[in-house]
Amino acid sequence: MGDEILTPITQAMKEGVLTRKELKALMTRSNKQGLLHLLLFFCCYCFTGFLIWLSLGSPWVLPAMFLHGVILVHHFSLQHECCHYTPFKTRWLNEIIGHYCGFVLLIPNKFFRYEHCNHHTYTQILGKDPELIELPISFWKYLWYVSSIPYWQSKFGELFRHAIGRISEEEKEFLPPEEYSAVIREARLYTLGYFIIFMLSWLTGWWGVIWFWVLPVFLGEPVMRAIRMAEHVGRPNITDMKENTRSSMVSLPMRFLCWNMNYHAEHHYASSVPFHALPKLHEKLEGYVHVERRGYWGAHLDIITQITGTKPRSDVGVS
Amino acid sequence: MREKFWRDLLPIAELEQNDVTPAKYGTLDLAVYDTTDGIFVSLAKCSHQGANLCHGYFDGKYIECPLHQGLFDARTGEPKASPATRKLIMLESRIHKGVIQIFR
Numbered sequence: 001m002g003d004e005i006l007t008p009i010t011q012a013m014k015e016g017v018l019t020r021k022e023l024k025a026l027m028t029r030s031n032k033q034g035l036l037h038l039l040l041f042f043c044c045y046c047f048t049g050f051l052i053w054l055s056l057g058s059p060w061v062l063p064a065m066f067l068h069g070v071i072l073v074h075h076f077s078l079q080h081e082c083c084h085y086t087p088f089k090t091r092w093l094n095e096i097i098g099h100y101c102g103f104v105l106l107i108p109n110k111f112f113r114y115e116h117c118n119h120h121t122y123t124q125i126l127g128k129d130p131e132l133i134e135l136p137i138s139f140w141k142y143l144w145y146v147s148s149i150p151y152w153q154s155k156f157g158e159l160f161r162h163a164i165g166r167i168s169e170e171e172k173e174f175l176p177p178e179e180y181s182a183v184i185r186e187a188r189l190y191t192l193g194y195f196i197i198f199m200l201s202w203l204t205g206w207w208g209v210i211w212f213w214v215l216p217v218f219l220g221e222p223v224m225r226a227i228r229m230a231e232h233v234g235r236p237n238i239t240d241m242k243e244n245t246r247s248s249m250v251s252l253p254m255r256f257l258c259w260n261m262n263y264h265a266e267h268h269y270a271s272s273v274p275f276h277a278l279p280k281l282h283e284k285l286e287g288y289v290h291v292e293r294r295g296y297w298g299a300h301l302d303i304i305t306q307i308t309g310t311k312p313r314s315d316v317g318v319s
Numbered sequence: 320m321r322e323k324f325w326r327d328l329l330p331i332a333e334l335e336q337n338d339v340t341p342a343k344y345g346t347l348d349l350a351v352y353d354t355t356d357g358i359f360v361s362l363a364k365c366s367h368q369g370a371n372l373c374h375g376y377f378d379g380k381y382i383e384c385p386l387h388q389g390l391f392d393a394r395t396g397e398p399k400a401s402p403a404t405r406k407l408i409m410l411e412s413r414i415h416k417g418v419i420q421i422f423r
Contacts, residue, residue: 007370007386020374024338027376085388091400110401117387117402121368176404272376272385 008241008269017288018281023270026277026284029089033276037087037259038097041078044257045071049212056211062219065211069220070257072213075101076224077259083113086274087259103193105217106155108186110179111162111171118174120271124237124244126315130174133233135315139307145229148221162187230299231264234306235290236314241268242289247282250295262296265289325413325420328360334419339382339393341373344421348373349410351419352393355379359394360412360421366391366398366405 012018048068055061081087082098095109102109115130122128136142144150161168165184167175175183201207235244245265255262263278266285273281282291292298305311329342329351340351341363348363350372363371370386377383382393389403396407411422 007374009374009385010371013374023374024335029376083388085383091390114402120386176402178404179401270385272374272383272388 011241012269012285012288015288018270018284022284023273026270026273026281028277029086029274030276031089031093033274034087034089034093037256037275038078040256041071041074052212052216061211065216066219068212069216069218070223071220072104072217073220073224074257074259075104076107077257077261079105079107079109079112080116080261081259081275083109083116084271086272103190104213106159106190108159108162108183108190110186111158111175111183114174114176114179114183115171120268123239123241123268124232124235125239126237128173130170132237133229135233135303135313136307139304142304142307146222146225148218148225151221151225152218159187159191163191226300227258227296229303230292230296231261234299234303234314241265246290246292246299248292248295248299254296265291323422325415326423327418328412328421329419331414331417331419334358337377337379339373339375339377341371342419344423349421350382350393351412352377352382354393356394358412358414358419360410360419361391361393361396361407362410365389365403366407367402372407 009018009023013020013023045068048064048071051064052061052068055064078087079098079101082094082101085091085094088094088097098109101107102112119129119131124132126132133145136145162184167180167183197209201209230246230248232245235246238244245268247265248262250262259275260278261267261275263282266278266281266289267273269285269289270281292302294301302311306313326344328344328349329340334340334351334353337353340353342349342351348371350361350363352359352361361372363373365372365384365386367384367387367389370384372382372384372391375383375385377393380393381399382391383389384403387402389398390400391397391403391407392399396409398404398406413420413422
């Protein structure tokens with residue numbers, strides 16, 4: 001058993017930022033809120049899918065696929081919420097929808113959940129946070145990361161490695177040995193699912209999966225990489241949650257798409273608070289966490305000025 | 320071995336209804352659960368990585384860790400969902416003359 005740890009929420013309550021009663025009220029779960037949001041989200045990507053269908057055979061198909069892809073990659077925001085069991089009160093709904101999102105994006109849900117647990121324990125700590133994205137050393141490295149090429153290399157490699165029954169040394173840091181077989185089984189089931197879908201496409205000659213799923217996800221993923229960078233990149237590699245995470249104030253459509261995960265510092269403070277209560281938690285933690293008022297653009301401006309040397313790098317002095 | 324006695328922990332009036340209440344006995348941090356099947360007490364520390372379970376989501380039967388959302392049955396301490404794999408340390412409890420007591 002590990003030593004008792006001072007979680008961010010324990011710290012916030014000790015410092016009087018939030019009362020126990022307020023926290024408990026914010027943690028209230030609801031199937032209704034989650035399902036309504038899911039329905040609207042589903043309508044969004046049906047609409048963008050319809051735009052692709054309308055534009056097939058014309059040059060407009062590319063922007064339509066990009067737009068559809070931007071919506072599709074936000075399945076990640078929902079999967080992330082589901083891995084915290086917060087969007088739906090019924091626990092198994094979070095499991096099922098988490099797997100659905102994971103299947104859409106090549107992110108096996110069980111494996112992601114374990115990886116994400118360590119991200120919350122060791123946020124921004126080099127060598128310990130498995131989701132840490134390092135501050136790029138040059139502008140070209142920044143563009144390379146945003147291109148999503150290294151991301152897909154890692155995702156395909158991960159799925160292949162697990163499907164052939166291998167767990168890397170890094171993964172053994174956050175996966176308990178009794179779960180190795182479940183992670184391997186999960187990767188094999190996802191691979192089998194993809195194989196069946198592509199075989200059916202081949203047999204029927206209908207390649208809608210490419211136009212409505214695969215290509216849009218590849219086109220949209222750079223947007224998700226940029227959003228993921230805004231959460232921690234350019235913040236110091238220290239344990240202090242007030243400093244190591246960035247919330248970004250973004251527009252209502254973006255907040256809707258990302259299931260309020262722009263309130264990222266608030267989420268790290270109390271990961272049991274569901275997406276629909278994060279704006280209220282943000283009000284409570286006002287001035288206590290780091291907020292980028294210029295939104296995702298401001299976050300990237302901050303990152304780029306650190307890369308180009310206009311501003312001191314946040315990772316200087318960290319080994 | 321030290322003899323065990325029933326020891327006062329918390330007046331029932333101070334219990335957070337249908338929720339988990341933090342309590343202290345000596346240096347021990349405890350979690351008192353007002354479950355649908357009665358009062359149960361465990362060490363407040365999550366058996367996974369030590370977060371305080373009193374700050375977690377409780378639905379009347381199961382307590383969820385506030386840090387990683389691992390799940391435990393608050394009546395038995397049994398782990399019910401990953402990343403929780405080890406049982407919580409439970410303490411025998413009863414209500415006596417309006418006070419929740421633990422056998423220790």
